[in-house]
Amino acid sequence: MDGTPRVGFIGLGHMGLAMAMNLANAGPLTVWNRSAGKAAALKRAGARVASSPDDLFASSDIVILMLTDGAAIDAVLDRFSSRFTARVSGRVIVHMGTTSPDYSLQLEKDTRTAGGGYVEAPVSGSRKPAEAGQLVAMLAGEPAAVAAARSCLTPMCKSSITCGAVPKALLMKLAVNILLLATVTGLVESLHFAQRGGLDLDQVIQVLAASQMASDISRLKAPKLVQGDFSAHATIADVLKNGRLIAEAARSRGIASPVLDVCRDLYEETVALGHGDLDMIAVVKVIEARTDHCREPSRDT
Template identity: 30%
Template sequence: MGGGMSMNLVKAGFPVTVWNRTASKMEPLIEAGAKAAGSPKEVAAASDIIVSIVTDSSDVEAVILGSEGAIHGTKPGDIVIDMSTISPAVTKSINEKLGAKGVKMLDAPVSGGAIGARDGTLSIMVGGDDETFKECLPVFEAMGKTITHVGGNGMGQTVKLVNQILVGTAMLGVAEALMFAKKSGVDLEKCHAAVSGGAAGGWQLTNNGARLLKGDMEPGFKIKDYLKDLRLIMEAAADVKMPLVETSVVQQMYKSLEAEGLTQKGTQAIIKAVEKLAGETLV
């Protein structure tokens, strides 16, 4: 994700300094004109706007607040944009620590996967103050197409969790519906074409539904990463005392795939859990 997003910033003409825990991943960016840094602290010292995208809450804390974290290279007036998907509560805590140094923060998680990152078509949901959002809008426009300021700090992360609830429940619905069609003797290709253009149509059906018909389980978004998001969803839901009945089922279905060692597959591989329940394979 970060590689594609950084490349689009380089292509847009921004002076970009990069750091990655795996140094070899920086090489295409350096060849394209970016400068390499030895730590997040060095990136921050060379930048006015610092963008991070890593896996989980603890990773963001390490990259921003750790001993070589970005906070130690910032100066008052700098802006940190975290585009990871993490806990809203952790985001607010990081914002407070940055604010104590006079550094502003936006939480701006993304949807669209590696393909969207490469093509600059990500959906970006941004939390933070309006003035800072407007200042950073050209940066967002280099990486995404649908850019929405959704509220104050932490709200970007909350809206991303909303997105992930919808993604998982829709994907389970697609898998169940196609398996129902298969067991009922319907031509799957014709069924998929018929329902994709109607009220049931949507991204998961059009894209991952088509992958299922080809038996393609390779990841656009890995199960291991979605399980992390499901954990964040359940933690945030507990904080606001919100029962999530359907999402709980989705979580258990993906946990069954984790038990089978399928976490490197794409989220469409939920069909494997549905196939077990149905006693039949889709294709």
């Protein structure tokens, strides 16, 4: 790939819009989104809005996909038609969303067979780090494709770590997400326990901040929870999707995941209560409901 690669970006959702905005502010960018209205802010920032996926692929050397799942990726790539080869041949496809590792492995095979390059580049971080260009990318793929993709990541990511061959980047993402789920769920339960025990929650936050348990996550999430601010950085529904992917990957590889399984079940309950669009700290809704159930007087006579 000679000179500066032309970059295209597809998927302007919860994370993608912030990521694409950082790219647009850094240099030339072409974008496309199924809902055209989401591209308006990027157009104002100088990005070119493609008229169709074919237009975007034709004008891009590297195409970044930040899409919700495999079905959305397959649709954008037109993977099961003759247009798939035309869209990916001679280009590097960078998959930055979170799907199952096995799906990604097969997509890499199909892309390379069609004459394209393929890179897994899932990220660690939520909407706030995305807006600040402070995501952490995990990369997997053939070295030449990874090197090409890495050149586009700087405006979006504070660091990138090469994990080896596909699907090791997605396995890495799932591994670190176990700790994220356990950390946030534990923080929420800790503050719920403190609140129901009559403690001063501001003091609890002070103790956490001064202790070994302090982290960027606790500093961000604890005040949100105390203030009852459930505006989404990472939604319950998205976190649950990742929890299910982790469980699936664990089962297929014969790996025990007891902590993940408990957290996933709590998030399943939270979605069932209708809180899927709230921030992941809304898992407290289920913990509160369980507490209230435990405190109900017995109906036995």
